[in-house]
Amino acid sequence: MPIDQQKALLFGAAAAVRLLLFTAFPSLPNLLTGRVEISTPVTSFKRLQEGVFLYTHNVSPYDGGVFHQAPLLLPLFSLLPNPAYYPFATNLLYTIVDLLGANALMHIAESGQSATPRLFKSSRKELRWSSIAIGAGFLFNPFTITTCIARPTSALTNLFILLAMAKASQGAGSTFVLALSVASYLAMHPILLFPPLLVLCYDVRATKSKSAPNPLAFTAFHVLSLVVALGGLLYLSALLTGSWEFLGATYGVRLLLPDLTPNVGLWWYFFTEMFDSFREFFLGVFWLHVVSYVPGLTIRLRKQPLFVAVTLTGIFAVFTPYPSIADGTLYLSLVPLFRHLFPLMRYTFLASSTILYASFIGPAFYYLWIYAGSGNANFFYAITLVWSLGLSVIVGDSLYAALRDELDVERPELRGKEVKRI
Amino acid sequence: MRCQQLSTPRRRHHRKMPPSTQVDALSTPTRAPDGSETAANAAEGAPARRQPPPESNESMWTRRAVIFSFWAVVVFLGLPVWWKTTAIYRADLPLQAMTDWADGKICKPVFPLRIAVEASALQSPDAQHLIRTTQHALDDLNEFSAHHLRLMLADSPWTANLSQQVVSDGLRISGKDEDIALTIRLVPVETGTTPRSHLQQYAPTLDVYYAANQIPPASSTSSPLATFIAHELHKMFAEEQAQLAYLLSTTSSAHSAKIKSLSPETAAELERQSTRALKYAPTYHLTFSLFSPTFVPSAWEIESALQQYLAPLLESFSSISNFTVDSQVQLYAGFSPSIRQPEYDETLNAWTLRKEDLSGFINAAEWPLSPSIGIGPTVNFVLYVPDQSQSPLLVKENGGNSWLIPQWGGVLILNPAQAANTANTPTTLTREALAPAMHTFANQLLSLLGLPQTPNSLPLRLSTLKRVRAASLLFSASSTLGALARLTRALPSIPIPDKVAISVDFTTDHLQQACNNLREGRFQGALEHARIAEAEAEKAFFERSMVGQVYFPDEHKAAVYLPLMGPVAVPLLMAALKEFKGLSARRRG
Known part of the structure; x- marks a missing residue:
């Protein structure tokens, strides 16, 4: 079967599954929208509806403190018919978003930047999955499907992150910057992906043009275009809402965590317990913790920039203030790009079982806490710890595998032998 | 490689050994050399198999860059965040001026x-x-x-x-x-x-x-x-x-030396008056309550009675305090079970209450006399109409029918049947029937507000009260400022928001104006400024956000920082130390 036909079949099947779920279970989208594991205060579809309602009634959407999402989503969603009566258009939009994301993911896989970047050839580079398999892994991942059905705006963020990665791995500098700025505009933290993706883009450009461009000029140009693109988006938003107050209501909420609704992350519980006078300090510490990985990983794994970007998405899925399983699914869909590292990973069983454990017990414990009243907040918090543990085990294990892979290339005689840190 | 490096100082050490040991070592040449020596020899024998090749320059610089990048985040972002978010904001307070106010150094009221x-x-x-x-x-x-x-x-x-x-x-x-x-x-x-x-x-x-x-x-x-x-x-x-002398002597030690000593009787009388009077407030709430143990009287013409007998008095007070008034009627309200029931006294031809029971007369558990309605303190006036079978009801010792409860209000027992010479208690108390009660209440109110007894001219007494109140507010606000200054000095860990500094400035400003007004003899203005100063001083002293940190000792900070910062700091510090050690070793070697 030719590759195009396979792709069409895959996309058709994925779209069919989604549309079927939407139509066969009409109450499913609303049920999933209310789940804290999928919908956070900054991505919830319900809150988006509230914002759209206020926006179409000429009230500032940020009045009332419910809506915390980017203003440019409002005109987009106000164009669609009301999802309460005509859900098909919205459903179709989210299905298309998923398909486009899968398409971008397949482009990344086809670029081969995961196993054979410019400065590094993995010794196991022949060990890889086809782009169709990786696309299928994304499209038929149950987490992706539930995210799509629940319709949080993090699905859009994921799409733009994947697009940015795809464009960077194709060396398309301006589209990469554009996609990344949209992703950062929607969710703020993707801007941290800029350094590794810029390195990736530079490497690809250097491979393609045979003579490496001047790194300083390249960086300056792209930083400048990122600033221009982001500034343009923010300015457009200010024009749309009539003031700059959206900054506090969107990015301010992400930075300062005023809404302590439970989610699968680690922040909410910590900050419900924190002394008020240390709250600002620990907000700073938590954010700096996320930020501190970016330069370290980018420098250490200079030769594998795509791996750095993927690892960072995994770190975001654990350590950002409002993560959801949408962030987890992005990371889990990107990991199969590094099929060549799988033989070197040591805790795959542990990681996959903790992830499965958390995904099954999490909703049950949440039910015990909130509805049955027989549990308490610690039940759910314990499960979010397990979920974060599972993701961090994958992050740490894959990091180890990537370093081991580099060592194998550097010193081929040590291949397959026990190594020890000295 | 590490062993080789170690062996060099060991040899050096060997050479520096004291002669006796050397002799010893020479005398027993067959003794095996110590372990490290053996290991060094072994390592020298087969370096390729046991030891990794020297670290490449590139990877060394990468490692340094990575460690530096983490440290850069900590130092250039983390430290400013720490500094900014945990710094205790202390607005500048004019501490010396505040203490001077409290010590009476700035204003000597005349x-x-x-x-x-x-x-x-x-x-x-x-x-x-x-x-x-x-x-x-x-x-x-x-x-x-x-x-x-x-x-x-x-x-x-x-x-x-x-x-x-x-x-x-x-x-x-x-x-x-x-x-x-x-x-x-x-x-x-x-x-x-x-x-x-x-x-x-x-x-x-x-x-x-x-x-x-x-x-x-x-x-x-x-x-x-x-x-x-x-x-x-x-x-x-x-x-x-x-009164003024008494006030100066009690509120401020600085003044007491300069004023004439009061005779003990006068001082006792003034103290009695001042304990009886309510604390000054810009607004008082007056509650007039009619209590009856039966179903009559069920109505009273309180509104017109108040209008006629009390309103002019309250009007004349308006330059000092304002009043809000409400009234209530409570039927079937028996008095407290804790006191002895009234006894019939043949000589007085009346039912009598003992004087010592008067303090328990108010049935606090059942009578709905709420302690405070609205902003100001509440002054209660209770009109009690006894049951017909126990009427007239009087106080045994002196035959009186009213008494004053210090800082709370007044009570009057009204025996309307006796007054009107009828057998039955009327269902409605007319304005005329309430007149004696209202006169008593008016007198009680004057005492409760601290109005002096003499001279026999109401405007003069009012203006006296104005001066006394202005002076006492001035002292009270000054001493609050002093207390705030002492608190600020004593607790360096409490934050002082700008609001407090603004209030303090406002207070000193108004105190100064009040003082000037006093000196120039404008007592109404002095009272108004002193009132504002007092309110602002209280606001500054009782600022909520200042006390949050009082009970947060420094040991607790360790408990806050260590659990999270410890695990982060240990690898960071160790990596940096190792790198420095390696650097210095390389420089020496």
Whole structure:
């Protein structure tokens, strides 16, 4: 079967599954929208509806403190018919978003930047999955499907992150910057992906043009275009809402965590317990913790920039203030790009079982806490710890595998032998 | 490789060994060398198999860059965040000025009272001379320097532009000019004992009647009339002086040394008065309650009674405090079970309550007398109409029917059947029936508000109260400032928000104005400024956000920082240390 036909079949099947779920279970989208594991205060579809309602009634959407999402989503969603009566258009939009994301993911896989970047050839580079398999892994991942059905705006963020990665791995500098700025505009933290993706883009450009461009000029140009693109988006938003107050209501909420609704992350519980006078300090510490990985990983794994970007998405899925399983699914869909590292990973069983454990017990414990009243907040918090543990085990294990892979290339005689840190 | 590096100092050490050991070592050549020596030899023997190749320059620099990048985040972002978010904001307070206020160093309150003398029948030089002699007599009598009376001629050039017009019309000037505490009207008479005086009850005017021959001649330095007026004035303001002296002596140690000592009886009386009176508030709430153990009386004409008997009084108080009023009727309200039931007294022909039971008369558990409604303190007035079978009800010891509960209110037992000479208790208490109760309540209210007993002129007593209140507010606000300054010095770990600094500035500003007003004799203005100063000082002292950190000792900070910062700091520090060690070792080797 030719590759195009396979792709069409895959996309058709994925779209069919989604549309079927939407139509066969009409109450499913609303049920999933209310789940804290999928919908956070900054991505919830319900809150988006509230914002759209206020926006179409000429009230500032940020009045009332419910809506915390980017203003440019409002005109987009106000164009669609009301999802309460005509859900098909919205459903179709989210299905298309998923398909486009899968398409971008397949482009990344086809670029081969995961196993054979410019400065590094993995010794196991022949060990890889086809782009169709990786696309299928994304499209038929149950987490992706539930995210799509629940319709949080993090699905859009994921799409733009994947697009940015795809464009960077194709060396398309301006589209990469554009996609990344949209992703950062929607969710703020993707801007941290800029350094590794810029390195990736530079490497690809250097491979393609045979003579490496001047790194300083390249960086300056792209930083400048990122600033221009982001500034343009923010300015457009200010024009749309009539003031700059959206900054506090969107990015301010992400930075300062005023809404302590439970989610699968680690922040909410910590900050419900924190002394008020240390709250600002620990907000700073938590954010700096996320930020501190970016330069370290980018420098250490200079030769594998795509791996750095993927690892960072995994770190975001654990350590950002409002993560959801949408962030987890992005990371889990990107990991199969590094099929060549799988033989070197040591805790795959542990990681996959903790992830499965958390995904099954999490909703049950949440039910015990909130509805049955027989549990308490610690039940759910314990499960979010397990979920974060599972993701961090994958992050740490894959990091180890990537370093081991580099060592194998550097010193081929040590291949397959026990190594020890000295 | 590490072993090789280690072996070098070991050898050096070996060479430096004391001779005896060397001899020892030489004497037993067969003894095996120590372990490290062996290991070094072994390592030298097979370096390729056991030891990794030397680290490449590139990877070394990568490692350094990575460690540096983490440290850069910590130092360039983390430290500023830490500094910014945990710094305790302490607004600058004028601590020295605040302490000075509390110690009374800035403001020494004085009470210059202006007394206008109207002497329309006298020639101006005569009148001037009379005033001068009276002033001399008055100054000789006065022992309290902060409080002095200054006489002035009503139509003297000093006040002429103000009062000329009015005086020529034959009207009193004091009604127009609030700063005049008292007006003395000199009236020549032919008959009766002279000099004699009459204080008007509802105006701050003292009428002095004199015979024409009592005007002091220009040559004399004293005269009976001048002495008489001086003594009258001294007597009139004696209680005010005593009150102010008492206030100065109790509130501030700095003043007590300078004022005359009060006689113990006066001090005890003043203390009794001050414990009885309510704390000053700009607004008081008055609650009038009718309690009856049966179903009658079920109505009272309280509104018109209040309008007639109390409203004028409250009106006259309006420059000092405002009042809100409500009333309630409570039927089937028996008195407290904790006191003895009334007994019938044959001699009084009445039912009697024991005096010691009066304090338990109010049935706090069942009577709905809420402690405070609205912002101000509540003053309760209870009208109790006893059951017909126990009427009339009186207090056993003195046959009275009303008493005052300090700082709370007043109680009156009304026996309407006895008053109206009817057998039955009326269902409605008319305005006329309430009149005695209202008069009693009015008197009780005056005591509760701290109005002095003398002189017998309401405007004068009110203006006395105004001065006393202004002074006490001034002292109270000053001492609050002092307490805040002490608190700020004693607890360096509490934050001081800007709000507090603004309030303090506001307080000192108004205190200064109040003080100036006092000095210039404008007591109404002084009271208003002192009132604002007091409110602001209280606001600053009881700022909520200041006390949050008081009970947060430094040991607790370790408990906050360590669990999270420890695990992060250990690898960071170790990596940096290792790198420095490696660097210095390489430099040496």
